[in-house]
């Protein structure tokens with residue numbers, strides 16, 4: 001933490017983050033067919049804080065904007081609106097400035113697919129060593145090998161693995177290689193986009209436990225994206241539920257799982273098998289996410305909500321702080337549920 005930041009300031013502060021994609025037809029078609037521009041609001045005003053050493057999980061159905069948030073946080077996308085304060089600094093200004101490398105070194109990302117994210121033609125040694133060279137952290141060859149060996153060990157692999165190619169590893173091992181590479185620059189903040197979703201269930205737990213151990217040892221801060229609520233329950237401190245580009249509920253893990261408030265959170269939780277199953281039938285998630293190009297007016301969840309009323313159909317609920325959580329729901333605000 002820099003000298004200027006008071007100890008109580010969260011390491012990560014996203015404020016009103018928004019990303020709009022222009023998905024219009026090509027210009028000529030638009031002119032000939034008289035069509036207007038089409039904008040897709042993938043992320044529309046997302047704010048959260050993450051304390052150093054903690055994990056915020058983001059959940060929500062496919063297309064709700066989780067990966068777009070991840071890409072905004074690591075600077076792969078420029079926000080359309082809002083921003084990210086990292087350790088007291090404007091991260092997107094830093095990403096564009098002369099200190100871009102310093103900021104990139106501190107914020108790293110782990111992707112879902114360890115098959116696609118590792119270059120199949122490179123030795124593991126080069127894959128993990130690349131960020132060390134890129135950031136000028138180690139130039140000496142022998143030191144580089146030693147450091148790569150240490151990084152492999154830190155994720156439960158052997159230094160002998162550095163002379164192999166990605167295809168010589170299982171999915172879980174490859175994801176460990178991705179983690180070792182992400183750790184090479186000694187980042188403080190890791191953005192993990194469905195890091196275990198491509199893995200067998202038995203392997204998922206191993207990788208998640210390694211990530212938790214690394215977090216404890218290195219005091220890492222995580223944003224952890226998953227659509228699997230059992231995984232989220234295992235890894236998170238706070239949970240943010242997203243729906244169509246916005247946060248609808250943000251609470252600490254125990255509160256969210258024990259007393260979900262938003263009807264959408266309730267629906268997601270009803271769909272997962274209970275640890276101590278009471279024999280009550282699970283309720284599958286009902287209905288479909290609306291087309292993001294043509295979201296419903298008012299609350300975006302209103303067409304699927306059992307508590308909908310006229311206000312919900314017309315007025316968009318704001319994310320309010322109510323009873324220690326943050327929630328965007330008229331029914332909760334009015335005490336109807």
Ligand SMILES: Nc1ncnc2c1ncn2[C@@H]1O[C@H](COP(=O)(O)OP(=O)(O)OP(=O)(O)O)[C@@H](O)[C@H]1O
Nearest residue numbers: 021023040042061062063064065066067068069292
């Ligand atoms: N580069 C892009 N150009 C246009 N639209 C995009 C782009 N990236 C994402 N989108 C759209 O933005 C919305 C959010 O996508 P995003 O990938 O962030 O969702 P997600 O929550 O990560 O979904 P999933 O669970 O399937 O990974 C979707 O409607 C998607 O089609």
Ligand SMILES: [Mg+2]
Nearest residue numbers: 066067068193
């Ligand atoms: Mg995604």
